[in-house]
Amino acid sequence: MARIKKVLGRWEFQLLLFHVSLVLFGWPLVTFQDINRVKTMFVYLILAWAIVIGLLFLVSRSLAEPSPSEDLQNGDK
Amino acid sequence: MLDSFAVLYILCLYMSILFLTALWVERRSREGGKSLVNNPFVYSLSLAVYCTGWTYYGSVGKAATSGLLFLPIYLGPTIAIVLWWVVLRKMVRIKTTHHITSIADFISARYNKSQSVAALATLIALFAAMPYIGLQFKAVISTYSIITTHGEGASPWMAANIGPVVAVLMCVFTIILGIRRLDPTERHPGLIAAIAVECLVKLLAFLAAGIFVTYFMFDGFGDILSRVPDELPAHVLAGWVSDQSSPVTWTTYMVLGMAAIMFLPRQFHVTVVENFDEKHIRTAMWMFPLYMLLINIFVFPIAIAGLVKGYPLAEADTFVLGLPMHTGQKWLSLLVFLGGGSAATGMIIISSITVSTMITNHLLLPVVGWVPQLGFLRKQLLKCRWVAVAGVITIGYWFERQVGESHMLVNIGMISFAAVLQFAPACLGGIFWRRGNETGALLGLGAGFLVWSYTLLLPAFVRSGWIHDTLLQNGPWGIGFLHPERLFGVSTLDNLTHTVLWSMLFNVGLYFIGSLYSQQSEEEQSLAKDFVGALTVAPTLGPTSHRESTIDLAGKTRRIEELLGQYFTESEAAAMGQKCLNAAGLEGRPRISIVDLAELHSEVEKLLAGSVGAAVAHKALAQAGIFMPSEARELSEVYAEILASLKVTPEELKRKIDYYQEREALLTHHAAELEQKVKERTRDLEAAQEELIKREKLSVLGQLTAIVSHELRNPLGVIRSSVYYVNRKMSQVDEKTRKHLDRIEQQVAICDSIIGELLEYTRGRRSTAVQGEINPWLEEVLDQLAAPPEVWVERDLARDVPPAYFDAEKMRRVVVNLFENALQAVLARQAEESDNSYRPWIRIQTAATYEGILIRLEDNGSGMSQETAGHAFEPLFTTRARGTGLGLAIVRKIVLEHGGLVSLNSEPNRGTSVTVVIPLQPPPLPVAARDTVPQ
Numbered sequence A: 001m002a003r004i005k006k007v008l009g010r011w012e013f014q015l016l017l018f019h020v021s022l023v024l025f026g027w028p029l030v031t032f033q034d035i036n037r038v039k040t041m042f043v044y045l046i047l048a049w050a051i052v053i054g055l056l057f058l059v060s061r062s063l064a065e066p067s068p069s070e071d072l073q074n075g076d077k
Numbered sequence B: 001m002l003d004s005f006a007v008l009y010i011l012c013l014y015m016s017i018l019f020l021t022a023l024w025v026e027r028r029s030r031e032g033g034k035s036l037v038n039n040p041f042v043y044s045l046s047l048a049v050y051c052t053g054w055t056y057y058g059s060v061g062k063a064a065t066s067g068l069l070f071l072p073i074y075l076g077p078t079i080a081i082v083l084w085w086v087v088l089r090k091m092v093r094i095k096t097t098h099h100i101t102s103i104a105d106f107i108s109a110r111y112n113k114s115q116s117v118a119a120l121a122t123l124i125a126l127f128a129a130m131p132y133i134g135l136q137f138k139a140v141i142s143t144y145s146i147i148t149t150h151g152e153g154a155s156p157w158m159a160a161n162i163g164p165v166v167a168v169l170m171c172v173f174t175i176i177l178g179i180r181r182l183d184p185t186e187r188h189p190g191l192i193a194a195i196a197v198e199c200l201v202k203l204l205a206f207l208a209a210g211i212f213v214t215y216f217m218f219d220g221f222g223d224i225l226s227r228v229p230d231e232l233p234a235h236v237l238a239g240w241v242s243d244q245s246s247p248v249t250w251t252t253y254m255v256l257g258m259a260a261i262m263f264l265p266r267q268f269h270v271t272v273v274e275n276f277d278e279k280h281i282r283t284a285m286w287m288f289p290l291y292m293l294l295i296n297i298f299v300f301p302i303a304i305a306g307l308v309k310g311y312p313l314a315e316a317d318t319f320v321l322g323l324p325m326h327t328g329q330k331w332l333s334l335l336v337f338l339g340g341g342s343a344a345t346g347m348i349i350i351s352s353i354t355v356s357t358m359i360t361n362h363l364l365l366p367v368v369g370w371v372p373q374l375g376f377l378r379k380q381l382l383k384c385r386w387v388a389v390a391g392v393i394t395i396g397y398w399f400e401r402q403v404g405e406s407h408m409l410v411n412i413g414m415i416s417f418a419a420v421l422q423f424a425p426a427c428l429g430g431i432f433w434r435r436g437n438e439t440g441a442l443l444g445l446g447a448g449f450l451v452w453s454y455t456l457l458l459p460a461f462v463r464s465g466w467i468h469d470t471l472l473q474n475g476p477w478g479i480g481f482l483h484p485e486r487l488f489g490v491s492t493l494d495n496l497t498h499t500v501l502w503s504m505l506f507n508v509g510l511y512f513i514g515s516l517y518s519q520q521s522e523e524e525q526s527l528a529k530d531f532v533g534a535l536t537v538a539p540t541l542g543p544t545s546h547r548e549s550t551i552d553l554a555g556k557t558r559r560i561e562e563l564l565g566q567y568f569t570e571s572e573a574a575a576m577g578q579k580c581l582n583a584a585g586l587e588g589r590p591r592i593s594i595v596d597l598a599e600l601h602s603e604v605e606k607l608l609a610g611s612v613g614a615a616v617a618h619k620a621l622a623q624a625g626i627f628m629p630s631e632a633r634e635l636s637e638v639y640a641e642i643l644a645s646l647k648v649t650p651e652e653l654k655r656k657i658d659y660y661q662e663r664e665a666l667l668t669h670h671a672a673e674l675e676q677k678v679k680e681r682t683r684d685l686e687a688a689q690e691e692l693i694k695r696e697k698l699s700v701l702g703q704l705t706a707i708v709s710h711e712l713r714n715p716l717g718v719i720r721s722s723v724y725y726v727n728r729k730m731s732q733v734d735e736k737t738r739k740h741l742d743r744i745e746q747q748v749a750i751c752d753s754i755i756g757e758l759l760e761y762t763r764g765r766r767s768t769a770v771q772g773e774i775n776p777w778l779e780e781v782l783d784q785l786a787a788p789p790e791v792w793v794e795r796d797l798a799r800d801v802p803p804a805y806f807d808a809e810k811m812r813r814v815v816v817n818l819f820e821n822a823l824q825a826v827l828a829r830q831a832e833e834s835d836n837s838y839r840p841w842i843r844i845q846t847a848a849t850y851e852g853i854l855i856r857l858e859d860n861g862s863g864m865s866q867e868t869a870g871h872a873f874e875p876l877f878t879t880r881a882r883g884t885g886l887g888l889a890i891v892r893k894i895v896l897e898h899g900g901l902v903s904l905n906s907e908p909n910r911g912t913s914v915t916v917v918i919p920l921q922p923p924p925l926p927v928a929a930r931d932t933v934p935q
Helices: A002-008 A011-024 A035-062 B004-030 B040-050 B053-070 B072-081 B084-098 B103-110 B115-148 B156-178 B189-217 B221-225 B234-244 B247-263 B265-273 B280-296 B299-308 B313-326 B330-370 B372-403 B407-420 B423-432 B438-463 B470-474 B495-517 B522-532 B553-565 B570-584 B594-612 B614-624 B629-646 B650-729 B735-763 B774-784 B808-832 B866-871 B887-897 B927-932
Strands: B770-772 B792-797 B804-806 B841-848 B853-859 B901-907 B911-918
Touching (some): A011 B072, A011 B084, A035 B053, A035 B221, A035 B280, B004 B115, B004 B189, B040 B189, B040 B265, B040 B280, B053 B072, B053 B115, B053 B247, B053 B280, B053 B330, B072 B280, B084 B265, B084 B280, B084 B423, B103 B438, B103 B614, B115 B265, B115 B330, B115 B372, B115 B407, B115 B423, B115 B614, B156 B330, B156 B372, B189 B313, B221 B299, B247 B265, B247 B423, B247 B495, B265 B330, B330 B594, B330 B614, B407 B438, B423 B495, B423 B522, B438 B470, B438 B495, B570 B594, B594 B614, B594 B629, B650 B735, B735 B887, B774 B792, B774 B841, B804 B911, B808 B841, B808 B853, B808 B887, B808 B911, B866 B901, B887 B901
Parallel strands (some): B792 B841
Antiparallel strands (some): B901 B911
16 A cells, blocks of 8 residues: 555656546547537536546645645745 | 525624634634644645635536546646655745745745745736636535525525625635734634635535435446437537647646645645645645545536536536525525535635735735835735735636626636646756746746746636737737747647747747746855755755854844834834844844844745735845944855865865765655664564563572572471371361361372472473374273263364374473363353353363374353453463462473464454464474583
8 A cells, every 4th residue: 555655656657647647538549520429528528527526636645745844834934 | 495695694694603713713822722633634725715716616616618627637736745755845844944935935035045036936926816816706606696596585685795895805815814913824623624624515415416426316337428429419528529629728737736735825825824734744745635536426417417407507606505495495505505615715815815814915015115204014924914815815706707607707717727827847947957047937827927928827817808809810910820829829728728839839848948047146046055055955055154242233133123114013113023042042142243233134034924915025124234234244254264175176166065065965864764764673672671681580580489498398398298287187077177277188289289289380300302292192091080970071183193292291291281271261151151151161182183193172151351461471460369370471481482372362252262282393402402412
């Protein structure tokens, strides 16, 4: 579990998720040439969106606390 | 349908509630309590100011006319948010360090605190925001007219004047909550709280409308989606195919959404400027995309529902309000109207604050600097902002009145997004590329803005009828190559993509060329380093050089207060001066050194930048002459001394600083890791130490118990034999004496049993395992145990159980202890149960398993809680009044001596099950025995 958290919290994983999201929400996975596929596309996009949000939730739980010297309460500096 | 005054009254009531919420939060913040806005959920909700009236009404319109093309506007931000922990956190860190007040200030602060860059960025923001504000007015006014003109309650005066009324309300609300005073941090906790409430209301209202349309007017998502494409008009489907089918258009919308979430001035304000704590970004990273998903999930179904019900495509923008209203849902319609109003007013308020701050800091103050006659305006900065807010809102409203239903207004959302995309190269380049400089930023921003104006804004003016359409027919002066929508002959792209392509090409290209061509000043290099390395912890430098304290602090303080007095009242300036002295650690000192003065200078600049922007503050400090020429020379000497003492050339110094900064970052990282390891090791050691102390205590206790128990057995034996003797001699005693003698015997037996247990636990001999059959032995043990007739004892002994190695006498103790525990538990429950339905039982099972022979004692007694069960095997732990707390501890000890396992499952009022597993192999040799085994 700790290992998964470590991976999710890494910057490289966020970069990977960024690119995966670009692929999930872009051409060629998303196409509208056939009007009959609009319903399927709608359901696909909503599900893919929910999955990305789920991953973002896991990422946010895995992000390391800023170190004390970094940890500035904005405006209190 | 609804009375126009009643609707306005409810709108005012709603605004008043928001107003009171904001005031309450402000007051709480001022009184020193923890600000309610200092909360990741409030922060995440406030980010939803992204979803304006355009989202609320326009998304449904867009879905009706262009299918799913409304989605990339929200998918783009979701993708961008994935990188927020680095990108946004960096921007927030920079904001905190440099007291950034707006996006123009951010860009200007990075590029040499340039006033030209700030002014240009302000102009772009202004062009992007004003028509967008007009769009929000249109949303409020048109929906107000829809909700009130369908019945007899409609008031012509109200219908005609709702626009000015809303504009005045917005002005008052914005000024009172947003810019009642000048705040160096430019944060508005009250306003943000109100915006968060508005965002929640608009989400709930939209969801309510969506649920009503989807589940009450139709039979759910499946039903609505099944109407596509058969029940939709052919021209609508044709529009969907032509609009949404192009991957290029889809991608353009997504890119614009990605830029908008970071660089729209209002979005920058709520995400960066209003951020209390960078840790809040973690929550926003999932909560804000979730918000966008929720507010969009019903958009497509509502659009289809409106079209299926036969509403005209031209009214698609108001389907979300029209559908509930035309089905007689008066209160739902009102809720939807309030939600739409929230979306629109939230945008108007935040946008007008940010734009007015930019106007005063980056347009007005530089002009005041050039024209000495306008110098008095510096002291009226707050009032200037009020006027700017009123001006921005009024012009936004005027724009709506002038443009009305024209082409311009309906497309202004995407036009604005394309405008703010121009900030992306300067902002992202500024925080990730050290070479980016003022020239590059000016050229990039300028070129991008010009191309955007020419290819998108100008054609929109033409289509709105403000400029003659020959421009769009033949190009300027008949030159087709310069046609605004087919620039340089590119005619295969839609207008928006066309603009994004050319503006980004010019913007990014010139930003890089300009940055590579021109050199950075030393100060700009330092700023670039600050911005790019914002997340790297820089080493803290101590006093670099000892200097005599010869500078009169009172004189410098007066000069600083005079400077601040140009922008603030006398008392405010004095308070701010004192704040800077405190921040620099110089309070109460009569004289200071040149190094101290440099520190004080830096503090004043930071504080002033918070109110008037980095560029103006920098210039004002430079003109104020805080450093006398001799002091400036001395400061240079200090730097020269530092350089000389390091015995390196400036170039080498720069390289070394880079090296040491990286090394510092690495060391900080390693230190954090080491700290973590030390913490873990300390925890382990503490646990081990606790265990050791516990064992030592138990050992001492064991020895003591053994001695005491042994000594007690002798007097107990004497008591027992004496009682026996008295019993025999006094056969004719009265009943009461007999009862007491019996009681003595019973108590002696109990004492003996307790002593037996204590001795067993502390000094019992080690088990000597001999191979034998379990079942016959167990039958024999159980035969000797008595249970009351009402307790059903069930033996479920498996056949073909192989022989195992066990100490029959010791294991007898195990079974007896477990059986007695079970018996006490069932009798206790029987005593507690009020009805007669309870049937106590104890079941004894054996079975052959892979791990060994299993003996299980189960009962349906009173059971125990999870916490009690967790401590059950600990010595001296008991929940009974008369128990020693050693029964199960002895069981565990004996089973472990056999190399076996023991486990317990229990539930209150359900019963307990204890499982013992005896291995088939002989148990391991005890330590002492093992040591004596010859090698």
